[in-house]
Amino acid sequence: MSYVTLSLTLIFVLIPLVLSKTFKLGLEKDTLIAAVRSIIQLLAVGYVLQFVFDSKQMIYIVLMVLLMIVAATHNARKKGTSIKGITWKLFVTFVCIEVLTQAILLGLRITPPEAQYIISISGMVIGNSMVLGILFLNRFTAEVETNQKQTELILSLGGTPKQAIHTQLITAIKASTIPTIESQKTIGLVQLPGMMSGQIIAGADPVQAVLFQLLILFLLLTTAVTTSIMLGYLSYPTLFNERMQFLKENLAVEES
Amino acid sequence: MKDAALELKHVHFSVNGLHILKDITGVIPKGKITTLVGPSGAGKSTLFKLCNGLQTASSGDIYIKNKRIGSYEPTExxxxxxxxLQEATMLSGSVMKNIAVPLTLxxxxxxKEEAAHLLEIVGLDQGFLNRDASDLSGGQRQRLSIARTLVNRPQTLLLDEITSSLDKVSQQDIEKLIVKINQEFGTTIIWITHNLEQAMSIGDYTWVMMDGELVETGPSDLLNNPSDARVKRFVKGEIE
Incomplete structure (x- = not known):
């Protein structure tokens, strides 16, 4: 696709702008910012990726993945209602998910140890993990807030913090992972996944594209469940002290 | 003190610079019913949370059976x-599930026999076991809440305004139940109440708290003739 052709696609940005203006939706500014940001960010990433792929050096791959993790941590911390000290918990979760998935993929030689595979898959894994992290944190903090009396009841009857928070933790883990599982049930029927569509458009064999997409889908299942569970078990101890007392103040939203 | 179920020495509690409890010193006698009265915001419920270990005093010491509170494991x-508590919080599910919580933990x-026996103690028949806890009336919930607390066989039972939202009949039933628990099991009872008549008729001793301070203690009839000027006004209903 040439830059001239790309400029024609701006029609798809103009349509929501016109509609927003007509129906007084007030979305013009955000739409413009989103369009400009995606152009700049994606072009920049395109050039950076080209450099990393050409260099064939592992250090650049690691740096690129680290950059993704830092950006995901920053975004999840900003968007999700928070728990005291959540930044490092998010960071550790994303690092562990990345290490786990790449260890399986590279260790079992499912994908070759090449930049285009590692970076592309890492982007999908970390991105999915970030969304899951936000979903989990929002639900978990809401559950803890609304069920404070239940937490206090269990503590007062001689329960441990883990027992006192168990129901809220499980509810939040389930609620955050269900969208991933449910969307996979209708995949191919309702929507064609982005990566698969991209490969097909680029001229790849559709069956090969499907096989790769299946790999990603299975990977995202692991990512979803592992992210929520890890984040949950890293987060809940922050809500209690060593005397097993509930620390409501640690539920406060962090300044972004 | 030898016959103390609970002893407080210069207990302070503050949050964000706000002094909620100020220099509380006193003894709760073992095996007796002590009522805790005072206007709203006096710090009564906070004092309970310190005694049950749900919160820790900012300074001072609390002794349970002559042992510092901090030397106990929190669960113990x-x-x-x-x-x-007043709300008698229930977990979703049956009465059986709720009464069994302390053991499940x-x-x-x-x-089933043990659960039925506990229900019998609090005046509920075993037909309640399979009912959903959310379907119970206020009085029944309070009874179940007390039965659930009894599963742990506590030596001291803290009751936080457990009858304040109940009708007169349920209130009297719960009063009888608490006296029965105190007499049959020798359980020390500390009862927060806004009802001064209840404090005098049920309690052996009374603590009067105001603005985070313990202003007067003694046998419950002290409420008939308090010596502190603020307590006099409180008893007359001039301070709520």
Whole structure:
């Protein structure tokens, strides 16, 4: 696709702008910012990726993945209602998910140890993990807030913090992972996944594209469940002290 | 003190610079019913949370059976000093599930006979076991809440305004139940109440708290003739 052709696609940005203006939706500014940001960010990433792929050096791959993790941590911390000290918990979760998935993929030689595979898959894994992290944190903090009396009841009857928070933790883990599982049930029927569509458009064999997409889908299942569970078990101890007392103040939203 | 169920020495509690409890010193006698009265915001419920270990005093010492509160494992302390709250919070599920919670938390199972016996103590028949806890009336919930606390066989039972939202009949039933628990099991009772008549008729002793301070203590009839000027106004209903 040439830059001239790309400029024609701006029609798809103009349509929501016109509609927003007509129906007084007030979305013009955000739409413009989103369009400009995606152009700049994606072009920049395109050039950076080209450099990393050409260099064939592992250090650049690691740096690129680290950059993704830092950006995901920053975004999840900003968007999700928070728990005291959540930044490092998010960071550790994303690092562990990345290490786990790449260890399986590279260790079992499912994908070759090449930049285009590692970076592309890492982007999908970390991105999915970030969304899951936000979903989990929002639900978990809401559950803890609304069920404070239940937490206090269990503590007062001689329960441990883990027992006192168990129901809220499980509810939040389930609620955050269900969208991933449910969307996979209708995949191919309702929507064609982005990566698969991209490969097909680029001229790849559709069956090969499907096989790769299946790999990603299975990977995202692991990512979803592992992210929520890890984040949950890293987060809940922050809500209690060593005397097993509930620390409501640690539920406060962090300044972004 | 030898016959103390609970002893407080210069207990302070503050949050964000706000002094909620100020220099509380006093003894709760073992095996007796002590009522805790005072206007809203006096710090009564906070004092309970300190005694049950749900919060820790900013300074001062609390002794349970002559042992510093901090020397108990939190779970052990909370089983020793049970607490029942006004809201009588229930977990979703049956009465059986709710009454068994203290044992479930210890990884044990409660036999149906034991659950039925506990319900009988609090005046509920065993037909309640399979009912959903959310379907119970206010009085029944309070009874179940007390029965659930009794599962841990606490030596001291803290009751936080457990009758304030109940009708007169349910209120009297709960009063009888508490006296029965105190007499049959020798459980020390500390009862927060806004009802001064109840404090005098049920309590052996009374603590009057105001603005985070313990202003007067003694046998419950002190409420008939308090010596502190603020307590006099409170008893007359001039301070709420």
């Amino acid at each position: 302390l909370r089983r020793l000093v049970g607490i029942a 210890q990884g044990k199972q409660m036999e």
